[in-house]
Amino acid sequence: MKNLRSEIIKYSKMLNSKKLSALRSGNISSRHKDGFLITPSGKKYSVLKNNDIVFVSLDGYFDKKKGIPSSEWKFHQDIYRNKKEAKAIVHAHSTCATAVSTHKRGIPPFHYMVAMAGGHDIKCAKYATFGTRELSKNILKALKGRKACLIANHGQIAFEENLSKAFELAEEVENISLQYITSHKLGKPKILSIKEMKKVLSKAKNYKRG
Numbered sequence: 001m002k003n004l005r006s007e008i009i010k011y012s013k014m015l016n017s018k019k020l021s022a023l024r025s026g027n028i029s030s031r032h033k034d035g036f037l038i039t040p041s042g043k044k045y046s047v048l049k050n051n052d053i054v055f056v057s058l059d060g061y062f063d064k065k066k067g068i069p070s071s072e073w074k075f076h077q078d079i080y081r082n083k084k085e086a087k088a089i090v091h092a093h094s095t096c097a098t099a100v101s102t103h104k105r106g107i108p109p110f111h112y113m114v115a116m117a118g119g120h121d122i123k124c125a126k127y128a129t130f131g132t133r134e135l136s137k138n139i140l141k142a143l144k145g146r147k148a149c150l151i152a153n154h155g156q157i158a159f160e161e162n163l164s165k166a167f168e169l170a171e172e173v174e175n176i177s178l179q180y181i182t183s184h185k186l187g188k189p190k191i192l193s194i195k196e197m198k199k200v201l202s203k204a205k206n207y208k209r210g
């Protein structure tokens, strides 16, 4: 458990150093026993200690004396409850993904790497106030058949089978968002057909990397 806590801290600091989220925005969790370990509420990642990482059970119970989890813990809980394959979650307010999300739209298959999120597009969850069960519900809808999505007027979220992969997927979503924004400088980008994306998705299943 000590190692998992330090790993969460390591990736939290990378949210800052890789410019995925500034100061204390965003949050990271990892499935653990009958619940998950998550970054605490309102602490800068640069000062985090192992004891600051909070355990929340799948039923949503946590011991307040041991620390308060991120105010956004509910969507972590709902993802772990609904997606057995989710072992780690990275949520970031990364600049480009957030910029696209403020247009309340997802990312179409303008590039085949969109398939990294698990489908032919990256969906954008409907806006709801942060930390609410309503936002959780909207996120789960956007994550149907996907491992990542944007969150309207908020940011992005990615889950995977471990922290390293979840972090990499969040970086990928940020990079795809930057490319998507950039492509609009030349007008509206041409998008790939669903048929082509199905080919890419089946290839990605075999190779994991295109």
Ligand SMILES: [Zn+2]
Pocket: 026, 072, 091, 092, 093, 130, 154, 155
């Ligand atoms: Zn957030």
